[in-house]
Amino acid sequence: MTQALPTKLPDLSSLRQKVGAALTGFLDTKERAAPGIELLHLTTALRGLLTGGKRLRSLLCLYGWQAAGATGDMTAAVRAAASLELFQVFALVHDDVMDDSDIRRGRPSAHRALATAYTDSGGPGSRAQAHGLGAAVLLGDLALVWSDELLRTADLSPGRLAQVLPLVAEMRSEVMYGQLLDLQTTGRLTGDVDTALHVIRYKTAKYTIERPLHIGAAVAGATPPVLDACTAFGIPLGEAFQLRDDLLGVFGDPAKTGKPILDDLREGKATVLMALAVQRASTAELKTLRELVGRSDLNEEHAAAVRTILNSTGARQTVEEMITTRRAAALAALDNAPFPGSTTASLRRLALDATARQA
Amino acid sequence: MTQALPTKLPDLSSLRQKVGAALTGFLDTKERAAPGIELLHLTTALRGLLTGGKRLRSLLCLYGWQAAGATGDMTAAVRAAASLELFQVFALVHDDVMDDSDIRRGRPSAHRALATAYTDSGGPGSRAQAHGLGAAVLLGDLALVWSDELLRTADLSPGRLAQVLPLVAEMRSEVMYGQLLDLQTTGRLTGDVDTALHVIRYKTAKYTIERPLHIGAAVAGATPPVLDACTAFGIPLGEAFQLRDDLLGVFGDPAKTGKPILDDLREGKATVLMALAVQRASTAELKTLRELVGRSDLNEEHAAAVRTILNSTGARQTVEEMITTRRAAALAALDNAPFPGSTTASLRRLALDATARQA
Numbered sequence: 054m055t056q057a058l059p060t061k062l063p064d065l066s067s068l069r070q071k072v073g074a075a076l077t078g079f080l081d082t083k084e085r086a087a088p089g090i091e092l093l094h095l096t097t098a099l100r101g102l103l104t105g106g107k108r109l110r111s112l113l114c115l116y117g118w119q120a121a122g123a124t125g126d127m128t129a130a131v132r133a134a135a136s137l138e139l140f141q142v143f144a145l146v147h148d149d150v151m152d153d154s155d156i157r158r159g160r161p162s163a164h165r166a167l168a169t170a171y172t173d174s175g176g177p178g179s180r181a182q183a184h185g186l187g188a189a190v191l192l193g194d195l196a197l198v199w200s201d202e203l204l205r206t207a208d209l210s211p212g213r214l215a216q217v218l219p220l221v222a223e224m225r226s227e228v229m230y231g232q233l234l235d236l237q238t239t240g241r242l243t244g245d246v247d248t249a250l251h252v253i254r255y256k257t258a259k260y261t262i263e264r265p266l267h268i269g270a271a272v273a274g275a276t277p278p279v280l281d282a283c284t285a286f287g288i289p290l291g292e293a294f295q296l297r298d299d300l301l302g303v304f305g306d307p308a309k310t311g312k313p314i315l316d317d318l319r320e321g322k323a324t325v326l327m328a329l330a331v332q333r334a335s336t337a338e339l340k341t342l343r344e345l346v347g348r349s350d351l352n353e354e355h356a357a358a359v360r361t362i363l364n365s366t367g368a369r370q371t372v373e374e375m376i377t378t379r380r381a382a383a384l385a386a387l388d389n390a391p392f393p394g395s396t397t398a399s400l401r402r403l404a405l406d407a408t409a410r411q412a
Numbered sequence: 413m414t415q416a417l418p419t420k421l422p423d424l425s426s427l428r429q430k431v432g433a434a435l436t437g438f439l440d441t442k443e444r445a446a447p448g449i450e451l452l453h454l455t456t457a458l459r460g461l462l463t464g465g466k467r468l469r470s471l472l473c474l475y476g477w478q479a480a481g482a483t484g485d486m487t488a489a490v491r492a493a494a495s496l497e498l499f500q501v502f503a504l505v506h507d508d509v510m511d512d513s514d515i516r517r518g519r520p521s522a523h524r525a526l527a528t529a530y531t532d533s534g535g536p537g538s539r540a541q542a543h544g545l546g547a548a549v550l551l552g553d554l555a556l557v558w559s560d561e562l563l564r565t566a567d568l569s570p571g572r573l574a575q576v577l578p579l580v581a582e583m584r585s586e587v588m589y590g591q592l593l594d595l596q597t598t599g600r601l602t603g604d605v606d607t608a609l610h611v612i613r614y615k616t617a618k619y620t621i622e623r624p625l626h627i628g629a630a631v632a633g634a635t636p637p638v639l640d641a642c643t644a645f646g647i648p649l650g651e652a653f654q655l656r657d658d659l660l661g662v663f664g665d666p667a668k669t670g671k672p673i674l675d676d677l678r679e680g681k682a683t684v685l686m687a688l689a690v691q692r693a694s695t696a697e698l699k700t701l702r703e704l705v706g707r708s709d710l711n712e713e714h715a716a717a718v719r720t721i722l723n724s725t726g727a728r729q730t731v732e733e734m735i736t737t738r739r740a741a742a743l744a745a746l747d748n749a750p751f752p753g754s755t756t757a758s759l760r761r762l763a764l765d766a767t768a769r770q771a
Contacts, residue, residue, distance in 0.1 A: 088586070088614065089589065089610070091596060095592065143553075147549050147553060150545075150546070152546075177600075186509075190509055194556065195585070197553065198581070211570040229553055230451055233451065233547070236550065251448070255447065
């Protein structure tokens with residue numbers, strides 16, 4: 054059933070609503086088919102985690118669909134977009150387990166919330182932490198396999214599905230490779246900027262920007278030039294997006310980011326920002342960084358000392374410049390992209406928002 | 413390319429070899445396409461985990477394929493079988509993380525091995541445990557998405573794939589539901605035999621026996637009567653298999669099972685065996701069970717006291733009888749199944765081995 058629609062996509066809040074409705078409908082079905090009420094612990098947790106995000110990946114998926122010239126019935130594209138949101142919940146939940154983070158989007162992280170729910174339901178307190186961790190691993194697993202199911206049942210033709218699924222497979226392998234690099238580099242303070250850039254290319258640029266565009270475009274049967282233009286726009290924008298995230302992780306306002314401001318420094322995240330500071334630090338500054346970064350008891354005073362060094366070495370300024378350069382490259386790629394004008398306009402606005410954001 | 417083959421499947425070791433070759437070939441491809449050598453940490457770990465198993469699920473998948481009357485080129489069926497082995501590695505690795513198990517198949521569990529590898533490569537010892545856990549979560553995730561990819565690229569026709577994938581989706585949701593129940597019941601000592609049976613139906617009977625048969629049968633385009641016969645055979649056999657596993661977990665020989673004999677009791681696994689003992693225990697026996705089962709410092713002496721109660725209450729004997737009843741039901745289902753005679757013979761042998769095994 055194709056409906057005639059204008060080439061311009063519905064506005065942002067209407068798009069987010071469509072994706073939200075697809076997710077709600079899918080979880081409703083899963084709850085109705087549940088073999089036991091215990092599953093509702095997990096579906097309820099999923100519903101909670103699916104609210105409050107930026108829905109960045111699903112918007113990009115829908116823009117990708119439009120970039121490939123699609124108009125009309127958006128149902129399959131919306132379902133593909135919704136499946137990316139479910140995948141992102143998987144990634145967040147497991148990421149928080151790996152980093153042992155307490156907070157996500159201003160609320161307790163999944164493993165913390167599930168530990169609390171366990172003791173609230175009468176479980177022994179001595180097992181609460183182990184239970185929370187186990188249940189969160191499982192919750193992530195379920196989000197992952199359900200994201201796959203949501204996409205597979207999106208009513209795509211076999212031909213289109215055959216175009217979409219390899220891109221999804223690439224995305225999944227890439228984000229896991231990025232996570233692996235992240236895990237291996239976190240806690241080891243180095244001046245290796247190249248490795249830090251390699252990590253964000255896989256962990257963010259491809260996963261958050263390029264692949265959602267690709268997947269939406271493939272739902273619409275995109276040609277190689279459209280996919281290439283998505284890459285030319287997506288990779289620099291994705292790098293800029295993560296560089297902004299790294300700055301917000303140290304200099305941001307926790308009330309706006311919903312993320313404790315000391316976490317990145319306590320974990321010793323191997324960001325480009327930190328690698329630049331290590332490269333340029335004086336002997337005394339380097340000694341301070343080695344003492345403080347990665348300390349689990351790092352406090353506000355320690356963080357202030359680190360921030361001073363990130364400023365004095367010019368690392369913060371250089372990262373700002375890297376963001377500017379990459380944003381410019383992304384916008385230039387848009388100028389040459391074979392996309393409809395309305396898509397270009399939407400992507401331009403998104404690029405500006407994503408790189409100038411405060412949360 | 414279909415080759416004429418006798419209806420009898422190649423012998424067991426040759427089948428295992430075919431599945432092993434499919435797995436090795438897949439991982440070789442992944443290593444060649446890896447975006448960086450770091451990925452070899454994970455592929456090497458996967459290769460290790462893929463050796464040494466019983467390959468029970470892949471054998472059942474191939475028997476399912478034969479049960480549906482297939483002969484000739486086994487390539488797609490072997491790939492589907494191999495994808496179940498990769499899925500099983502995912503399940504084991506995450507299960508060991510959830511249970512915090514030290515040992516799997518006689519060797520250090522994945523998160524322990526990855527923690528050791530991290531410090532060996534110069535990582536700080538203070539982060540070793542957290543790193544091992546994070547890397548194991550990631551390793552499991554990768555095994556899961558790759559199992560999907562291995563199946564999807566098995567060269568099945570779109571029609572066959574559409575028959576297979578919903579069964580795979582069912583299997584994945586079911587095993588996760590089983591894991592959830594397991595997680596919620598572990599550490600709470602009760603006499604609830606029904607719940608314990610519900611857990612093993614999802615966690616083992618469907619996952620380990622019924623669904624692998626179904627998936628293999630669907631690869632061959634099975635009709636509903638064939639699928640129903642797989643269920644009639646698979647569910648009782650799967651329950652018997654897990655009941656045997658529970659007995660081995662308390663009474664087995666660790667040198668044969670490759671699993672520390674005290675783990676199930678230390679974790680307080682809510683097995684049918686334990687539920688029966690709780691139901692029938694005297695006040696004094698119940699007090700002993702409550703004191704000992706689920707204690708992380710449970711020792712051999714404690715275990716001996718628990719074993720005495722499992723014997724004296726007749727719980728062990730009842731579980732043996734439950735195994736006998738279920739094995740008989742599975743064998744009776746085979747007598748009525750519309751399978752080729754050679755398949756029936758293979759499944760009969762497998763049913764006897766799986767329920768009488770010592771490891």
